[in-house]
Amino acid sequence: MNNTHLAPPLIDIVKVSKVYPPNIMALNDISLTIGRGEMVFLTGASGAGKTTLLKLLCFLEYPTKGLIEQDQKDISQLSSIDLQLMRQQIGVAYQDFKLLSKHTVYQNIALAMEVRYENPTKIKKRVMELLNDLGLSDKIHIATNKLSRGEQQRVCLARACANRPALILADEPTGNLDTESTDKVMTLLNKLHKSGTTLLIATHDSTIYRDTDHRIINIENGKLQEILKVKLDF
Amino acid sequence: MQYISFVMGQLARNAKHGWTAQIMTLFTVMLSVLIFSFFFLVYTNMQKAASRLCNELRLVVYLESEVPTNFRTEFQKKITNFEEVEDIVFVSREDAFARLKKQLGNDSDVLAGLDPSFLPYSVEIYPTRNLKSLARIKEFSDYLGGLPGAIKVQYGQEWIERFGYFVSLLRIIVVLTGALLILTSVFMVSHTIRLTLESRQEELEILRFLGATDSYIRGPVIIEGFLLGLLGALSGVTALSFLYQWIKIRFSGPGFMNLFELSFLPGSTIFIILSMSLLLCTSGSMISIRKYLKL
Ligand SMILES: Nc1ncnc2c1ncn2[C@@H]1O[C@H](COP(=O)(O)OP(=O)(O)OP(=O)(O)O)[C@@H](O)[C@H]1O
Ligand SMILES: [Mg+2]
Numbered sequence: 001m002n003n004t005h006l007a008p009p010l011i012d013i014v015k016v017s018k019v020y021p022p023n024i025m026a027l028n029d030i031s032l033t034i035g036r037g038e039m040v041f042l043t044g045a046s047g048a049g050k051t052t053l054l055k056l057l058c059f060l061e062y063p064t065k066g067l068i069e070q071d072q073k074d075i076s077q078l079s080s081i082d083l084q085l086m087r088q089q090i091g092v093a094y095q096d097f098k099l100l101s102k103h104t105v106y107q108n109i110a111l112a113m114e115v116r117y118e119n120p121t122k123i124k125k126r127v128m129e130l131l132n133d134l135g136l137s138d139k140i141h142i143a144t145n146k147l148s149r150g151e152q153q154r155v156c157l158a159r160a161c162a163n164r165p166a167l168i169l170a171d172e173p174t175g176n177l178d179t180e181s182t183d184k185v186m187t188l189l190n191k192l193h194k195s196g197t198t199l200l201i202a203t204h205d206s207t208i209y210r211d212t213d214h215r216i217i218n219i220e221n222g223k224l225q226e227i228l229k230v231k232l233d234f
Numbered sequence: 235m236q237y238i239s240f241v242m243g244q245l246a247r248n249a250k251h252g253w254t255a256q257i258m259t260l261f262t263v264m265l266s267v268l269i270f271s272f273f274f275l276v277y278t279n280m281q282k283a284a285s286r287l288c289n290e291l292r293l294v295v296y297l298e299s300e301v302p303t304n305f306r307t308e309f310q311k312k313i314t315n316f317e318e319v320e321d322i323v324f325v326s327r328e329d330a331f332a333r334l335k336k337q338l339g340n341d342s343d344v345l346a347g348l349d350p351s352f353l354p355y356s357v358e359i360y361p362t363r364n365l366k367s368l369a370r371i372k373e374f375s376d377y378l379g380g381l382p383g384a385i386k387v388q389y390g391q392e393w394i395e396r397f398g399y400f401v402s403l404l405r406i407i408v409v410l411t412g413a414l415l416i417l418t419s420v421f422m423v424s425h426t427i428r429l430t431l432e433s434r435q436e437e438l439e440i441l442r443f444l445g446a447t448d449s450y451i452r453g454p455v456i457i458e459g460f461l462l463g464l465l466g467a468l469s470g471v472t473a474l475s476f477l478y479q480w481i482k483i484r485f486s487g488p489g490f491m492n493l494f495e496l497s498f499l500p501g502s503t504i505f506i507i508l509s510m511s512l513l514l515c516t517s518g519s520m521i522s523i524r525k526y527l528k529l
Contacts, residue, residue, distance in 0.1 A: 060443070080448075087445030098440055114240055115446040159444075 008072050010036045010198050016066030018052050026052040028222035039193045041209040042202040044219035050202035051095055054169045058092045059083050088116050091160030095171035097152050101145035105155050112162045130158040133188045150176040170201045244454035259426040263466025266415040271474045273411050275499050277404045284401055293389045295378050297355040316377045320360040327353050423459050423518030431526055448527050459519025467511035
């Protein structure tokens, strides 16, 4: 853990606040540093501001106050083309999935790779692999609006992982899943973590972070608070 | 290569969703190209016929008396004051007599013993060989009739005059249909593409979230406009060539149409029409995508 702090962090959030109009304070003066290759869990009650924090990190929202640096670049200074290219490096599993409802599972996942002009054979191979990992192989050519919510959620996660991005932001990746599927999702995420991906996972699901060695950060009313892992059980 | 296959995939997808609008647009572009190039074809053929007519066209001004040599420059100046001309020839009685004799050929002996003095003095004016002078021939002839010493002005038949008016009317039609071509292509193409884009709004938004660049989003749209322009213009020109063949067969043989040795539009003109259509349709698609790139 320590050596990750020596290298420059991947994400550096400094005194950031986010106020939605008219005056909803979703994040209040938070600071957080996430090192390269770290896996961090983000917990907190509904409406605490988890999704808002993730949205700031994938440029869907901009901070009202404060500084966010990703890859040592101040994101408020990036040109639109830089932002576009940077988004290609971030895989996001949205809480509301943001899938193309009339397109198939395959098309949805492939799209993330197509925007990077990846080779079709490579795309095909990667999509098959992900569907296999997540137990969706038999749904490959089904339109996503025909899928159950749990299946849609996994498609969304598969899309986020498709490019093996440097950073994955997962918003409630196991929200609608049973134990078996949850295990599959966590196995995939752990595999990516081992290969060096940085992960930030927002979740209500204590089963996925209960036994973890990774950092757990709690948000409460827009304020951050790190849960120090004291393994009281021992 | 990959990008091309991607673009083709996109186009196929778009075509599946919005093919009626695309067919309509294709049809509109085709029709405007057809209408424009049809009138242009008629115009160029008329123009050719007119220039053939112009070769034989001359105005003859009969005079009371011969223009003295030292006044000729002044006389010429008076003529060119109205409009530039190709040539001005002063015809003396002797010249006219010689010409008449030549025209009569074997029968020229009827002129034997006659004095050239029964023939009038005249000036022959050869207007410049363009349609403008053809269209203004009546005015020109009136003007010449007002010159000092002029008795009478003669030029071809009255239909030459009508023909001139007709050709200038055609020119206006060509300009108008050209404007129509420009307006309809740009409007229809940008409209269709806006429709496709609107139906793809959700997709465009998600593409944005996935980090698609402007050029990635713009590419297929512009190519769609390009293809609409290309196919529309090609089918328009093809339709024109069929129409042309039909007219040619229908009206060949003796008669009025023989004056016009019909010819199709030259390759260079077709090329210009095609590139115009391409340019217009592509810019039409660029106009409609601009809004969506500001997402
Ligand atoms: N676009 C918006 N406009 C106004 N208020 C918003 C907007 N988005 C979020 N909020 C508010 O900001 C606060 C934080 O919302 P956020 O979605 O970040 O919560 P969350 O922690 O993700 O909750 P959940 O666990 O239910 O997903 C909430 O009070 C929410 O109502
Ligand atoms: Mg949320």
